[in-house]
Amino acid sequence: MRAITRPAKDKPPRLDSSHPVPQPSPTAYLVSTKATALTRGELTWPEPLEPEIPIPGYDLAGYIQQLPSESPTPSRFKTNDEIYALTAFHRQGNAREVSLALEEEMALKPRNMSFEEAATVPLSALSAWQALFVHGKLEANFTDRETLERSTMGKRRVLVTAASGGVGIWGVQLAHQAGAQVVGTSGPTNVDFVKSLGADMVLDYTKTDIADWVNEDRESRCFDIVLDCVGGETLVSAWKCARKGGTVISVAEPPVPKKPATGVEEGVEGVWFIVSPNGAQLARITQLIEEGRCKGCVDNVYKLEQWEEAFDRVEGGHARGKVVLQL
Structure with missing residues (x-):
């Protein structure tokens, strides 16, 4: 099969046209890959270098070719089911025509999304979900918007930086759907685009220093949760x-070394985490997508043989949403 491989950590990826097809596993599903998405900086991450021959792309959208030999009866999934997943970083990724996924990593693909659209979701949406609802302690309560708008008591404020990027798009949407002021x-x-996702206000970082803006009226402008994607x-x-008592969550780098000596309220906590595959959380995201309350965003789609152009686009830092490789 065709696959994008990395012969060594100090060498660039290459297209291998005769890479061996993965073997069926007692616990892993064999998946025909239709699309994967790339993430900025992933070629420098340490975990993906663990396999003997690393393969990038940890978002997976495709259909099931074969069930695991030890899959439970009845299995949650069946042959030909259209699925999507974030697969573990320590295994080979999904820039290959056939891939492997564990049951706990997968969810059924949203019915109202193409494979290319679905591939933009898992890593980014799960990063935002876990930042907001696990580490930020925001309640994952997606009551209808009218009820949430009427409930003004105790509404939490969320700041999302790089709100038009892969994780930022989902941070805005999920916080908005959970009733936060965003x-x-x-x-x-991208100002109008981010507003369309549900942001109550969008600040153009080329014109407005966010810390100065907050300091103009700290009482009303401070945030309970800051999700930094930069x-x-x-x-x-x-x-x-x-x-005071708020949380700064970063998906870009550990926040504590960046804590300034002055200007920080008492009790502010810094959180750094690495997103984990989670099919149950992904299934809840699927429901929001199928209800039309959230959406993915495809920046560009490239054929597998155009992988160099795709990585150039990702690393340029100006993609709106995710860059997708189509298989």
Whole structure:
């Protein structure tokens, strides 16, 4: 089969046209890959270098070819089911024509999404879900919006930086659907797009310093949760935007080393985590997508043989949503 492989950690990927097809496993489903999405920086992550021959792309969208030999009866999934998943980083990824996924990693693909659209969801949406609802302690209560709008007592405020990026898109949507007041940051060309996702306010980072904006009226502008998807100086500013007892969650780099010496409220906690595959959480995201309350975003779709162009687009840092490889 065709696969994008990495012969060594210090060498660039390459297209292998005769890579061996993975063997069936007692616990893993054999999946015909239709699409995978790429993530900025993934070629530098340590975990994906563990396999003897690493393969990038940890989002998976496809259909089941074969059940595990030790799958429970009845299995949650059957042959030809259309599924999507985030697969574990320590195994080979999914930029290959046939892949493997565990039952606990998978969910049925949303019926109103193409394979390419579905491939944009798992890693990004699960990162946002776990940031907000696991580490940020926001309640994953998706009551109808009218009820949430009427409930003004105790509404939590969430800031999402790089709100038009892969994780940011989902941070805005999930926080909005859970009833939070959401502010996002983006470049000038994406302000309207981020508003369309449910942000109550979008700040153009080329014109507005977020920490200065908060300091103009800290009482009303501080945030309970800051989800930073940028790192660097943006993460330094993020600490100054959290209210007393708030949480700064970063998916870009560990936040504690970026905590400034001054300007941080008492009791603000910094959280760094690596997203985990979770089919149950992904199934809840599927429901929101099928109800029309959330959506993925495809920046560009490339054929497998165009993988170099795809990685160039990802690493350029200006993708709206996710870059997809189509198989």
